[in-house]
Amino acid sequence: MAGITGIGSGMDINSMVGALLQAETAPKAAQLSRLDKAAEAKFSALGTLQGALGTFQTALKDLNKASLYDNLKASSSASDTLGVSAEKTALAGKYSVEVEQLATSSQVATAPLAKDFTAAAAGTLTFGIGADDEKPVSIQVAEGATLTEIRDALNEQLKDKGISANIVNNPADGTSRLVLTSKETGEGKDIQVSGALGDVDFAAGLQTLQPAQNAKFSVDGLQLESATNTVKDVIPDVEFTIKAKTEENKPVTVTVGEDKAGVKSQLKKFVDAYNQLMTTAKDLTRVTSVGEDKAPVTGGLVGDATVRNLVNGVRAELSNPGSGSGDLRALTDLGISLDKDGKLQIDDKKLDAALETNFDQVGNFLTGEGGLMTRMESRISAFAGKDGIIGTRQKSIEAQRSDITKQQERLAERSAKIEARLFKQFNTMDALVGQLSQTSSSLAASLASLPGFGSGN
The missing domain is CATH 1.20.1330 (f41 fragment of flagellin, N-terminal domain)
Known part of the structure; x- marks a missing residue:
């Protein structure tokens, strides 16, 4: 507009x-x-x-x-007990598998310690996996170190060893224990502890909560063992993952086929x-x-x-x-x-x-x-x-x-x-139109002013 x-x-x-x-x-x-x-x-x-x-x-x-x-696909009749997978080069077949025990890692606990335990003297604690461990880890503990500080030092310096530490408290008597757990499974892989802090010998009274052991199982009646629960090539190009023991007389059927x-x-x-x-x-x-x-x-x-x-x-x-x-x-x-x-x-x-x-x-x-x-x-x-x-x-x-x-x-x-x-x-x-309108108005006004214009003459 x-x-x-x-x-x-x-x-x-x-x-x-x-x-x-x-x-x-x-x-x-x-x-x-x-x-x-x-x-x-x-x-x-x-x-x-x-x-x-x-x-x-x-x-x-x-x-x-x-x-x-x-x-090729491998299937298990009880996948919650035994997982299975196969490479395409595996041979087709059907196998009966029974699991007697799983492979486990070592878990040990120290003798009971006072809840407010502190190291009476500086010392060295040494940890290994198995009796013939060629690379044990030694950890220096300062005098006066609390149990919490000792636990934290162990977790920091033993992580590459696959050992973790924690504290378990007994509310009945107020004592505490240092519990050590290994990630490595298999027989002969038990945690080894040596060393003392003042008059407390950490190897003395060491309790085995869970021993390191092999998995024991059978394939078509053949008794076998494995240091781990992941078992490769017992059957060529087939892998088992052992998850639980089988019930008596209820073997798992493993099928390898198209x-x-x-x-x-x-x-x-x-x-x-x-x-x-x-x-x-x-x-x-x-x-x-x-x-x-x-x-x-x-x-x-x-x-x-x-x-x-x-x-x-x-x-x-x-x-x-x-x-x-x-x-x-x-x-x-x-x-x-x-x-x-x-x-x-x-x-x-x-x-x-x-x-x-x-x-x-x-x-x-x-x-x-x-x-x-x-x-x-x-x-x-x-x-x-x-x-x-x-x-x-x-x-x-x-x-x-x-x-x-x-x-x-x-x-x-x-x-x-x-x-x-x-x-x-x-x-x-x-x-x-506006200009013409103004001109008309002006003309009308002029005519009206003439003598006799309004008398009708």
């Missing part, structure tokens, strides 16, 4: 200019707004489709890895990704009626050839028989079939049976040059990724929206110029 207008003529110039400007620019502005909203909706819809397709493509690639079918659970998990991810892709495509092309007097609600890609071609290609490949041999030629042989809504569903019993009896054929059917996953990947590869059909269309829409934005900016500049021109014209007219 150009300030206060219409003073000379009494006309509402602001409203008049606004109406003319609206008539001049509104149709183009509305058109650009509609185009921008439509482009934004299509870009978003393509992005949703691209996301679902990317998830499906990942599932295909993961299921197409030959290493998935080469993996990773059927891993393959089944990837197949389920494939089914979920396929169903999500089909659901997304259906939602994006859906037309929903909302009443006789209202326009239907449509998805962002109704009638879109890209969606139609993608879906038809995937479905066609899904129904093509594979190049495999034996009992596996189609997904239905794995217990994976289409339901009435066009979604994949899994028959777990049939899938488990196929993995159990035809594991090698499963890999041959799904992977490799003629495998289902490779064939499906070839169907979707042209659509996926930033340089695929969908990504290219998104780039085109981005360019279109950029052009719309530029047109809107030019329209805004043109609107400003039109507004300025209209205000200039109307204000000029307003000033002229």
